[in-house]
Amino acid sequence: MTPSQPKARFHVRINEQDYLNLAVWSGKADPSAEVITIQLSRRDGDNWETVARLAVYRTPDGTYSKLPERQE
DSSP: OOOOOOSEEEEEEOSSSEEEEEEEEEOSSOTTSEEEEEEEEEEETTEEEEEEEEEEEEOTTSOEEEOOOOOO
């Protein structure tokens, strides 16, 4: 199975070790809905660690709601 691709993806380097990423995905159950994810990643040596993550669901009519934390 090929992983899905986001509808949009943006990132910005905050400083020497931190990146802020934003991605917009189509909803799984309703493709006209969207899931917006924001993630703060920090470089720790040769590895990247997720420091914080936020996911928001947008219904086709424009209602927003925060999604629960993703379990790794």
